[in-house]
Amino acid sequence: MLAEHFELIEAIGLNLFYAFIFIFIGLTIHDVMKKNDVPKMGKLVVYFVLFLGCAGFIAKGVIQFVFESQGVG
Template sequence: MLEENYELVESIMLYGGLSCLFVLMSIAVHDVLKKNDVPIIGRVVAYGVLGMGAVGFLAKGIIELFWLSAGV
């Protein structure tokens, strides 16, 4: 296997693993909020923070993609 293929597989596994972690974190947060009967504003804040983390992760990937395609 070429070195380029190793980097591609490593990148795919990294992003896939981090995406799975975000899904597992959201499931865990949902379970904790549901069991503790948290008010709606608390749920909105908790999901908002988790969502902003995911959006930041996606933005980083998109910015990195543009930079790599531009040769930076």
């Protein structure tokens, strides 16, 4: 049974790893900005860029799912 679902388990594990990395990066950036007293506009820009990186991975996953469900690739 494990061999049959190996790709699914691998994909879920990789997605969880990416989520952990983004959360860890966000917490690290938050800590650095808090210690260095960054203005509110600077924090907004930094979090927006971090969100764009996250959104890119989510968009990649959605596009990949759509292509695979239609038989492309």
